[in-house]
Amino acid sequence: MANPLDFPPLGPAFGLPDAWSSDTLQFARATHADVPVMRALFNSNARLADVDPSFGEWPSEVYDELVAQQNEGREATYPLGVRLIRRGDGSAIGYCHYRFNFPNDGMFTIAMFVLGFDFQGQHHGREALGSLVAQARRDPRIHSACAEVYVTNDGALSFWFRQGFDRIMRKRSTEDHGRTFRSMMLCRNLRDDQ
Numbered sequence: 001m002a003n004p005l006d007f008p009p010l011g012p013a014f015g016l017p018d019a020w021s022s023d024t025l026q027f028a029r030a031t032h033a034d035v036p037v038m039r040a041l042f043n044s045n046a047r048l049a050d051v052d053p054s055f056g057e058w059p060s061e062v063y064d065e066l067v068a069q070q071n072e073g074r075e076a077t078y079p080l081g082v083r084l085i086r087r088g089d090g091s092a093i094g095y096c097h098y099r100f101n102f103p104n105d106g107m108f109t110i111a112m113f114v115l116g117f118d119f120q121g122q123h124h125g126r127e128a129l130g131s132l133v134a135q136a137r138r139d140p141r142i143h144s145a146c147a148e149v150y151v152t153n154d155g156a157l158s159f160w161f162r163q164g165f166d167r168i169m170r171k172r173s174t175e176d177h178g179r180t181f182r183s184m185m186l187c188r189n190l191r192d193d194q
């Protein structure tokens with residue numbers, strides 16, 4: 001019988017449900033039709049480009065490619081998923097994308113987690129991240145969740161720390177337009193309370 005902690009997995013493929021809900025939010029697998037709203041939500045944070053080089057302006061093709069790269073159900077070990085986050089009234093407020101078993105087996109990396117500027121500071125982020133992590137944690141093979149955060153993105157740093165991502169796994173420097181940006185891979189242990 002497959003041991004649920006084995007790598008490479010002998011059990012079910014890694015992946016999150018296509019859709020689920022939390023108290024006030026809904027999550028759904030992003031489609032190409034969602035690309036304009038994803039791009040608008042992301043670009044509403046353009047002011048962050050000065051402190052976080054992820055927030056440059058990207059053409060639609062970059063989002064299309066990301067949506068097309070989703071491979072849950074097709075790639076057994078390292079699936080990548082993108083989920084659009086909506087409020088109960090149906091308005092899209094943000095999105096996230098993630099990869100299983102990256103950078104190491106048993107880790108769930110949140111590669112982007114973003115809310116539109118108008119939807120920030122209302123505890124939607126806390127609820128959405130809590131729900132995303134709760135879904136990943138249902139798989140007993142996943143022991144940690146991680147996110148890469150630029151140290152100059154003060155708001156994001158406070159947010160991730162407040163959500164329990166307080167273990168620094170590694171530090172990195174990136175060159176962007178002649179500037180050096182430092183980032184940290186922050187992790188949260190998902191098995192502490194078991």
Ligand SMILES: CC(C)(COP(=O)(O)OP(=O)(O)OC[C@H]1O[C@@H](n2cnc3c(N)ncnc32)[C@H](O)[C@@H]1OP(=O)(O)O)[C@@H](O)C(=O)NCCC(=O)NCCS
Nearest residue numbers: 113114115120121122123124125126149155156158159162
């Ligand atoms: C970071 C982000 C996801 C947080 O979501 P949010 O809905 O604004 O945050 P919440 O209202 O749920 O706040 C949760 C906690 O984080 C703290 N926090 C959130 N944003 C903060 C900020 N800019 N400065 C300081 N603390 C902040 C809050 O004080 C809150 O603490 P509390 O639980 O004690 O009240 C959202 O603001 C965002 O998308 N920002 C721009 C994109 C970004 O930087 N993404 C992260 C890339 S690594």
